[in-house]
Structures are given as structure tokens and as C-alpha cells.
Amino acid sequence: SDDWCSNERSTINQLLHRALLLARYSSPMAAACFHGHLSCASSPASSNLGLVLSRKYKPWPASTFHLIVGQELVTRWGFQIKSSNGYPPNVVSSQKEEQYTEHFKVEQELESTVSITVVGASGDLAKKKIFPALFALFYEDCIPKHFTIFGYARTRLTDEEMRNMISKTLACRIDKRANCSDKMEQFLQRCFYHSGEYGLEENFSELDRKLKEQEGSMQCLAQIVGRLANRLFYLSIPPNIFVDVVRCASRSASSPTGWTRVIVEKPFGRDSQSSAELTQSLKQYLTEDQIFRIDHYLGKELVENLSVLRFSNLVFEPLWSRQFIRNVQLIFSEDFGTEGRGGYFDNYGIIRDIMQNHLLQILALFAMETPVSLAAEDIRNEKVKVLRSMRVLQLDDVVVGQYKGHTKGGRSYPAYVDDPTVPKGSLTPTFAAAALFIDNARWDGVPFLMKAGKALHTGRAEIRVQFRHVPGNLYKRNFGSDLDKATNELVIRVQPDEAIYLKINNKVPGLNMRLDRSNLNLLYAARYPIEIPDAYERLLMDAIEGERRLFIRSDELDAAWAIFTPVLKELEEKRIAPELYPYGSRGPVGAYYLAAKHNVRWGDLSSDNNS
Numbered sequence: 104s105d106d107w108c109s110n111e112r113s114t115i116n117q118l119l120h121r122a123l124l125l126a127r128y129s130s131p132m133a134a135a136c137f138h139g140h141l142s143c144a145s146s147p148a149s150s151n152l153g154l155v156l157s158r159k160y161k162p163w164p165a166s167t168f169h170l171i172v173g174q175e176l177v178t179r180w181g182f183q184i185k186s187s188n189g190y191p192p193n194v195v196s197s198q199k200e201e202q203y204t205e206h207f208k209v210e211q212e213l214e215s216t217v218s219i220t221v222v223g224a225s226g227d228l229a230k231k232k233i234f235p236a237l238f239a240l241f242y243e244d245c246i247p248k249h250f251t252i253f254g255y256a257r258t259r260l261t262d263e264e265m266r267n268m269i270s271k272t273l274a275c276r277i278d279k280r281a282n283c284s285d286k287m288e289q290f291l292q293r294c295f296y297h298s299g300e301y302g303l304e305e306n307f308s309e310l311d312r313k314l315k316e317q318e319g320s321m322q323c324l325a326q327i328v329g330r331l332a333n334r335l336f337y338l339s340i341p342p343n344i345f346v347d348v349v350r351c352a353s354r355s356a357s358s359p360t361g362w363t364r365v366i367v368e369k370p371f372g373r374d375s376q377s378s379a380e381l382t383q384s385l386k387q388y389l390t391e392d393q394i395f396r397i398d399h400y401l402g403k404e405l406v407e408n409l410s411v412l413r414f415s416n417l418v419f420e421p422l423w424s425r426q427f428i429r430n431v432q433l434i435f436s437e438d439f440g441t442e443g444r445g446g447y448f449d450n451y452g453i454i455r456d457i458m459q460n461h462l463l464q465i466l467a468l469f470a471m472e473t474p475v476s477l478a479a480e481d482i483r484n485e486k487v488k489v490l491r492s493m494r495v496l497q498l499d500d501v502v503v504g505q506y507k508g509h510t511k512g513g514r515s516y517p518a519y520v521d522d523p524t525v526p527k528g529s530l531t532p533t534f535a536a537a538a539l540f541i542d543n544a545r546w547d548g549v550p551f552l553m554k555a556g557k558a559l560h561t562g563r564a565e566i567r568v569q570f571r572h573v574p575g576n577l578y579k580r581n582f583g584s585d586l587d588k589a590t591n592e593l594v595i596r597v598q599p600d601e602a603i604y605l606k607i608n609n610k611v612p613g614l615n616m617r618l619d620r621s622n623l624n625l626l627y628a629a630r631y632p633i634e635i636p637d638a639y640e641r642l643l644m645d646a647i648e649g650e651r652r653l654f655i656r657s658d659e660l661d662a663a664w665a666i667f668t669p670v671l672k673e674l675e676e677k678r679i680a681p682e683l684y685p686y687g688s689r690g691p692v693g694a695y696y697l698a699a700k701h702n703v704r705w706g707d708l709s710s711d712n713n714s
């Protein structure tokens with residue numbers, strides 16, 4: 104009854120928290136999705152104990168709880184997950200929202216702690232992306248309330264020195280500057296540093312002690328309810344030390360009570376074999392569920408939007424096949440060279456750096472069949488299927504290039520091989536174009552062209568979808584002899600100036616019948632006047648929440664390497680010389696010929712003003 108419920112509230116809460124702990128241990132998947140807590144709610148349906156759900160609640164399968172006191176099983180209840188207002192569990196009616204607010208507050212107090220250790224904290228990526236993203240999450244209240252951040256690297260720094268180092272990289276969103284410096288100060292006070300070697304377990308044991316100290320100080324209430332101390336490690340280090348760190352962290356610094364997850368940065372190997380070896384080594388210490396392989400392109404707003412565009416717009420989904428699409432182009436260009444990263448880059452080259460991961464991931468999302476649901480495994484299953492349907496890339500369908508020095512407007516730009524960290528005479532491609540095919544019913548015969556390059560004339564990432572000709576087009580004489588110019592093209596511009604636009608043929612206003620190509624243009628800056636979060640913010644938030652949708656599963660990785668490994672080997676074994684292109688140009692002409700061979704024109708090179 105309600106009376107009993109309120110008298111026994113604290114006992115019941117404790118019992119139910121223990122039940123939740125048990126549920127977490129017996130069903131880690133469910134627990135990973137579950138961010139709520141159970142409490143004795145004074146709901147009208149008094150025979151039910153209420154289940155208070157957090158904002159982050161994801162569907163949770165019906166389950167049986169074993170309620171335990173001490174070691175003894177005293178009660179066993181099978182009960183359904185149902186909200187106390189009678190709505191389905193993931194729906195809270197707006198009328199009832201106030202009633203829930205109090206519960207949310209209590210819930211927040213009781214949430215677990217999370218410690219995020221950035222391994223390689225002194226490095227470029229950590230400073231440039233990871234710490235700023237963590238701060239942005241803090242600023243937006245998107246990080247659990249009880250968090251600490253640790254930097255770990257060999258460089259000797261005090262806590263204060265690390266705070267000083269990262270404070271230079273933090274920024275507030277231009278559209279939300281309120282209390283920015285206070286927030287920064289609060290954030291920095293939660294940041295600590297530990298200096299250690301990457302392969303020494305005792306150094307990680309020291310880190311463990313420091314983590315426990317911080318977790319303890321966040322846990323005054325936790326002793327009562329058994330709050331979990333969760334730990335996330337971000338491997339922002341060169342790949343040759345991934346396994347050392349994972350071994351040490353898992354043996355000496357993994358969480359004794361909560362989850363331990365590891366975000367692994369690319370490159371995940373150099374080919375099928377080394378990637379499989381890396382996976383195998385990581386799996387000596389971690390389960391697949393603990394490994395979060397990051398591809399930051401999956402966290403970009405427009406890449407996330409791809410599925411929304413496809414699956415929730417009737418105007419697109421029926422057109423998404425060989426029947427209407429002539430070719431798809433995935434284009435990445437940077438207007439700067441390897442600048443400082445030549446040492447890393449030379450061992451990988453542009454195919455491994457951009458195509459095999461970022462562009463292929465976009466392709467998979469673009470081309471996959473409709474997943475059963477938006478659950479991570481359903482999406483990843485579809486991505487694996489489409490990747491496994493792809494034809495192994497042939498040398499004939501690849502063009503490679505490398506930038507050479509160039510002088511323009513009195514300024515000289517270096518060649519790739521001028522980078523002091525690049526070996527003289529290196530044949531590593533800084534540019535590549537490739538034609539890929541998916542041998543399934545939906546995409547049979549449709550070329551998926553990829554192009555990626557550094558030191559080009561512009562910095563851009565986009566997906567271009569060129570549609571077929573309109574059969575028996577009544578207006579064909581208005582287009583002259585070049586019917587290709589009259590086909591529709593959908594452009595999803597991932598960056599910069601995020602946009603989705605569709606090129607259509609349109610009548611120019613006036614008394615005569617003149618047609619032109621115009622854009623139906625969804626320019627994000629005009630439509631959504633907010634600053635778009637950085638990809639790392641979304642991905643870090645997801646990793647903390649245990650959401651795996653945007654991370655790469657090991658079988659996806661295997662399928663991705665299987666497409667590129669043979670050609671990468673052939674390029675290296677035959678020592679194929681890349682075509683040189685001037686720094687700041689549009690890349691090697693070979694890319695035009697490759698496209699022409701497949702009856703394609705690169706959309707980004709169109710003479711069209713609205714390209």
C-alpha cells in the first residue's frame with residue numbers, strides 16, 4: 104500500500120538498488136542500456152513499485168528481478184516493465200512530468216560515477232579534440248554528474264600543469280557563452296593527471312589508486328546504495344602501444360564494481376591480417392562489448408542524418424537503388440598537407456587513412472538495407488551485410504597521387520616528401536580515387552566512386568548522388584546535347600557549411616522556355632542557428648552511455664579490410680608510383696579518366712555555378 108510504501112521507502116530503495124546491481128551483473132547488455140533506478144513511487148497503482156526512468160532510457164526487455172538481502176534469496180518477483188502512469192516505459196506524459204522531476208533529481212544523486220582516462224593526454228588528438236569534447240559535454244550537461252577526468256602519458260606534468268595545458272584548448276559554443284569561464288573552472292577542477300609508462304602495470308596500479316580516491320570522494324551516498332564506479336579509457340596513442348595499454352589497464356586499473364570500456368582510435372591495423380591480430384590481442388584482455396572502435400566520421404551530424412534522410416522521407420527511399428541512381432560519389436579533400444603527421448601518415452597512406460574507414464563507413468550507411476530497428480546490433484548487422492556484398496577492389500579501378508611542391512602568388516607550398524618525417528623517395532599516396540561496386544540486387548552495376556586527397560584546392564567532405572536521366576524527357580532539346588547535365592543530383596555536404604541540396608531543372612522565369620539547374624537547398628546555418636557539436640562529443644557521450652551504434656564491430660572491420668587489402672598489397676609490392684599533382688590543385692588527372700571509364704563525371708568538378 105501507499106502507507107507501507109512511504110514507511111519503508113528507504114529500505115525498499117536499498118533493496119531495489121541491490122536488485123538493479125544484480126540485474127547489471129546478470130545481464131550486462133540490459134544494464135548498459137539502463138540508466139534509471141528503481142524506487143518506491145507513491146503511484147496510485149499502489150500494488151506496483153514504480154520504476155523511475157531516466158532521460159537516457161532505452162528499451163529494456165521484460166525481466167525477472169531477484170530481490171536479495173545479504174546472501175539470501177528472500178523474494179522472487181517476476182514483473183513487467185511498466186511506467187506508473189500506465190504509459191509504455193519509454194513514454195512519460197507531459198502532464199505527469201512534474202511528478203517525475205523529483206524522481207529524476209533523486210536518481211541523479213544516485214547515479215554511478217564515471218572516470219574517463221585519456222591515455223596519450225599530452226598528444227595532438229587529446230588536446231585538439233578529446234578534452235574540448237569532454238568540456239563541451241560538461242557544459243551541455245551531457246556527462247554524468249559524478250565524473251572525473253584523468254590524463255595519462257609519459258610526459259611529467261602536475262595536475263595543475265595539465266589543467267593549464269588543456270585550458271588553452273577549451274572553448275564555449277559561440278551561441279552559448281553564459282558562465283563560460285565558471286564552467287571551465289569547474290571542469291578543470293575535475294581533471295587530474297598521472298604520469299606513467301604505457302607498458303608498466305605498476306604505473307596503472309598507481310592510476311587505479313588515484314581513480315579510487317576520486318571515485319571515493321564522489322561516493323558518500325554510494326556506500327548505502329552500492330553505486331557503481333565506471334571507467335572509460337580513451338587510447339589516444341600510436342597503435343603500436345594499444346595492446347600494452349589495454350593489458351595494463353585491464354589487469355591493474357579496470358573497475359572492480361562497474362563497467363570498464365576502452366575507446367580505440369584508428370588505425371585498426373594496416374591490412375586484414377594485422378587488423379585481425381590486433382583484434383585478437385585486444386580480446387585477450389577485453390570482451391568485444393568493452394571495445395569501442397571509433398571512426399569520428401560516424402559522429403558527424405550529416406552522417407548521422409543519412410539514415411533519417413533515407414528512412415523517414417518517402418521521396419527518397421523508393422529512389423534508393425540501381426533503378427534510379429546512376430552513381431554515388433564519396434569525396435574527401437583537405438586543403439593542407441600532412442603537416443607534422445607525416446611520420447604516421449607515411450606508414451598508412453590516404454587509402455588506409457580515409458577511404459577504408461571514413462568513406463567506407465559512409466558508403467555502408469548509405470547503401471545498407473533497412474535495419475530491423477535502430478538498435479546498434481541491427482544497424483551494424485546491415486552494415487556488415489552490405490560490406491560483405493562488395494567486390495574486392497581491383498588495381499585497374501584505383502588511381503593514386505602524391506602532392507608536389509608548388510609556388511603560387513609568391514608563396515611556396517612544400518611537397519609531401521619535403522616533410523622531414525617522410526622518407527625521401529616515399530611512394531605513399533596522399534591522393535586516391537577508386538571505383539567500388541556492391542554486388543547485390545539493390546546496387547548491381549552502380550559505381551560507388553571514392554576520392555580522397557590532401558593538399559588539394561579545397562577542404563570538403565560530401566556525398567553526391569547522381570540520378571538517372573528522365574526517360575523520354577519532353578524538355579530534352581532545352582538541354583542541348585549534354586543530357587547528363589540535366590540529371591538530378593542530391594548532395595549531402597558533410598563539411599564545411601553542412602547542407603543537403605538537390606539539383607533540379609527549373610524554368611527560368613520569363614516569357615520564353617529557358618531551363619536552368621537550381622538547388623533546393625537546406626543550408627544548416629540558415630535553418631538551424633546553433634553550433635553543431637563536434638563528432639567527438641557525440642561519440643564520447645555514446646561510449647559513456649554504452650551506445651555502440653556509431654562504433655565499429657570487429658566483423659565490420661574484417662569486411663572493410665577484405666575490400667582493400669589485396670589492392671594495398673599490390674600497390675606496395677609493384678611499387679606503383681603515384682601521379683604527382685601540385686599542392687593546392689584538383690588532384691591527378693587520372694581521377695577524371697577513372698570516372699570516365701565508368702561513365703561518371705565528378706560532381707565537385709562540374710562547371711555548374713551551383714556545384
Ligand SMILES: NC(=O)C1=CN([C@@H]2O[C@H](COP(=O)(O)OP(=O)(O)OC[C@H]3O[C@@H](n4cnc5c(N)ncnc54)[C@H](OP(=O)(O)O)[C@@H]3O)[C@@H](O)[C@H]2O)C=CC1
Nearest residue numbers: 223225226227228229256257258339340341342368369370
Ligand atoms: N591527431 C589527429 O588528428 C588524429 C589522430 N588519430 C589517432 O589517434 C591516436 C593519437 O593521435 P595523436 O594524438 O596525433 O598522436 P601523438 O603522436 O600526438 O601521440 C600521442 C601521445 O602518445 C605518446 N607517444 C607518441 N609516440 C609514442 C611512441 N612512439 N611510443 C610511446 N608513446 C608515444 C606521446 O605522449 P608521451 O610522450 O607524453 O607519453 C604523445 O603525446 C593515433 O592512433 C592516431 O592515429 C586519429 C584521427 C585523427
Ligand SMILES: O=C1O[C@H](COP(=O)(O)O)[C@@H](O)[C@H](O)[C@H]1O
Nearest residue numbers: 369399437444456457461564598
Ligand atoms: O582520421 C583522420 O581524419 C582527419 C580529418 O578529419 P576531419 O574531421 O578534420 O575532417 C584527417 O586529417 C586525418 O589525416 C585522418 O587521420
